[in-house]
Amino acid sequence: MTYLDHAATTPILPEALEAYLAASGAVGNASSLHAAGRHARRRVEEAREQVAAALRARPSEVIFTAGGTESDNLAVKGVFWARRAADPARIRVVAGSVEHHAVLDAVGWLESHEGATVSWLPVDEVGRIAPDALAEVLDDDVALVTAMWANNEVGTVQPVAELAALAAARGVPYHADAVQAVGQLPVDFAGSGVAALTVSGHKLGGPVGVGALLLGRDIPCTPLLHGGGQERDVRSGTLDVPGIVAFATAVEISVKAQEAFACRVGALRDELIDRVRAAAPDAVLNGDPRDRLPGNAHFSFPGCEGDALLLLLDAAGIACSTGSACSAGVAQPSHVLLAMGADEDRARSSLRFTLGHTSTQADIDALVAALPGAIERARRAGLTKSTRR
């Protein structure tokens, strides 16, 4: 199989798997007071320090969660609730328009159920937020700003430091979903000026279902999950020791390897783009041509439906993605591409190829071999839309 869908999930690192298996053999609830409990707790705290060191945060700023979706929901809802509770005038959420659904829908829910007003930050044709757009909407009624570090569909990197500085100047907490960024780009929590940052294990070589929210010490946050208060009273639930240990291992390794990864995978990705363009001269590269995730290549293939291309490539043993959200497996035109000004046809004709730590040149060879035939067929299928009416 040619796996070109690392942004969906990437293979677990052998070291992370080993750490997981080793930790899962031991009994002990990290909240228990006896020796077994203390041992489990020690593993968690070591993991917390590992994550904090890798991402330049303080250990007390690391809140372990069950993954990116939970971290995003906790940051968006929790910070909104806490900030509104402190001052009822703060009812505005400022959010990027190309966010992952874990942020997008959490913000939408605050609007529909909590009386929030939302300012969606527009993006330009490469998917980038202009800092001026944020400056314009920042006001005393803003509860929080949330805008991602790098986009999961088109790979565009946002000017996070600039955006976060604008928010900080107005005393507004800034949350960045960095699920796709960690391990691919340098991510420095303290240096970036963000108040909250989402990390997910399975995008960087850790297990699925574990992640973290880095949350500044002084950032108020109301819990989503009530219970034992295990994580700073902001997050409850018995700690998943093996998951957390494996996650921390993967964070440490992927952050250490980030520069080399960006270099090697970025070069492979550039080759992929060049060879796809040679094979399909009318393919349009979406996203920022320079300032993008090293593993991301995202194209529109005019006249084709992404769905059809995916099916044909899948049949040829190549795994990729239309990059858009699914309901019952039905692809909707991507809100990211629509926000970038693409029309529905271009949005529906898009396909995402994402490389990761196991990618090789053979993957690109296989893709480029299968692509022209798939495009030709998908194009024919695209034409049938209007026939036999």
Next chain:
Amino acid sequence: MRVLAAMSGGVDSAVAAARAADAGYDVTGVHLALSRNPQTYRSGARGCCTLEDARDARRAADVIGIPFYVWDLAERFHEDVVDDFVAEYAAGRTPNPCLRCNEKIKFAAVLDRALALGFDAVVTGHHARRDAHGRLRRSADPGKDQSYVLAVLTADQLAHSIFPLGDSTKAQVRAEAAARGLAVADKPDSHDICFIADGDTRGWLRSRLGEQPGDIVDGATGEVLGRHAGAYGYTVGQRKGLGLDRPAPDGKPRYVLSITPVSNTVTVGPAAALEVTTVYGDRPLWTGPSPVSVDVQLRAHGSVVPAQVTVSDGRLVAELARPVRGVAAGQAIVGYQPDPDGDIVLGSATISHATSLAGVA
């Protein structure tokens, strides 16, 4: 040969896909998402359009061991089947949406896309046979036969269709599903119209077309007998739900004889006035000779009647050997040549109107 199996989430299409895989075809399963909002279509085990049905189809594909995708045909389905259904009722006719779905969606939009993508045929779980000469025949299970709703397919569409269940009864299909470990083995059959969630067609049409009050008149005297809230709520041959408080002079039940959209009237009368002897059809698709003596079927699951059929100038005329009651415009007339190996479909047309020898109705 690469084939695309349309999988509704029901037992028939699951077994059809499994048989195609056993027969050595390279099978890909596809579930057609037909609802704009999957939650609103018929829920539970009865339909083919819910999220649960999509999941059932996916699980069947897993068990069979074939790739599986969901294709979004909600827009096409809405335009070609749902809107058409409403427009037909508004025009005083009685459409068959399953037939329209076969004609416009399964064996048109889906088949065209499949062929373009490099598939050679579409596999469905319809109970019907395609013989060695490419002709459509009735299923071995007369109670489940679906050749009527497939009779609108052209020879070209049929040539790219595979119906693996034609020689089996429904009971055999269910037993085979159970033996194959398919969870849908005892899932109830779908009934009625998949896009009308509660089965209340009249209420559904009212919400689309609004109340359109008009008269219910006596076919013989022209006398106004009552009022209706919308002529689209009535079907030729209908007896129940007329809401007339005055009985007929002879005390016999009254039936809907015809619907006239222009004057928004529903005409009623005695059973005898429902009888027709000549049926006219539009848009004929006829592969048999003409004129010819055949059996014709005038509604889904209806019985057949011998007739002399003539097809010329884009029109079909059937002289029935005996009078038939309750022939509704908009339904299909399908011609069959009786045959012990399954009656052979000779062609079809859409019923435009019907007349009796006396020239009424």
